[in-house]
Amino acid sequence: MALRASGSGCRLLRAGRGGAFPLCPRGHCAGSSLDPALKAFLEENTEVTSRGSLTPEIQLRLLTPRCKFWWEKAGRWPHREPYWAVYWPGGQALSRYILDNPDVVRGKSILDLGSGCGATAIAAKMSGASRILANDIDPVAGVAITLNCELNQLDPVPILTQDILNLERGRWDLVVLGDMFYDADLADRLHQWLKDCCWTHRTRVLIGDPGRPQFSVHSIQHQLHKVVDYPLTESTRQDNNGLTTSSVWDFQP
Structure with missing residues (x-):
């Protein structure tokens, strides 16, 4: 994934900026307003991990080599570049x-x-x-x-x-x-x-x-x-x- 240029093995740096899922309204997001489809998409396409970081006591949903989008070509991820999916x-x-x-x-x-x-x-x-x-x-x-x-x-x-x-x-x-x-x-x-x-x-x-x-x-x-x-x-x-x-x-x- 093209995040490699920024330091990760991920290949999706040039991911599309559109998206098939509704996002959080008016610039705010809270747990009660999560769109079910987007929530399910992230749960399916990220891995829960607490390994390999300085904070093993914190669990995070990240893109890892176990996730299909780690290996996908640019543009397959249906949102803007997933910089959030790496624990920098x-x-x-x-x-x-x-x-x-x-x-x-x-x-x-x-x-x-x-x-x-x-x-x-x-x-x-x-x-x-x-x-x-x-x-x-x-x-x-x-x-x-x-x-x-x-x-x-x-x-x-x-x-x-x-x-x-x-x-x-x-x-x-x-x-x-x-x-x-x-x-x-x-x-x-x-x-x-x-x-x-x-x-x-x-x-x-x-x-x-x-x-x-x-x-x-x-x-x-x-x-x-x-x-x-x-x-x-x-x-x-x-x-x-x-x-x-x-x-x-x-x-x-």
Whole structure:
């Protein structure tokens, strides 16, 4: 699947952006509004797994080599590129850090920006966060996040499937984001938006990244303090072009 270029063995990077299933209305998704056909499609075409990541205590529905769409040609997946279906190393590091340090989120309001599979939001909920919003622009990711919450015996978290960078900045105690610095233009937008959050609301920002080139050379590096490094599991290394570690960074503009 063409996600290989971004680090996974999956072949569907150029998947079609249309879809045969109704998605979540008005940019929001909740467990009670899941479309039965889409829910059944994801349950049939993903594998529940907790192996090979930094957080074996979290179960997730992901695309794996056991799934037929892992091997399918581009365009066969009936939705936009399934980036949510990979547990990326930056998200793994953030989730591991939160599980190991629950005081970081306990009793606090959390925005999981670019939530993907929802693992970091799930880790925050497991660790006692008082309010969580998972944000991902792919509505299918919103459905997957809800299913993943249920897999872990958690009530679904609220989900926003609009581009939050275009919306008025909310007040959050902590913003977490992993693997989001993969494109120069997006990185610039994120940098400014995160600075505004910090300056306006004194929001803390934690970033997870395995050291991708776009992140390592971006000007945000001058405003980061490394919190922790984690060695990646062998399977994650193989799926991410040999990257060996992933880090959590504290953004201090």
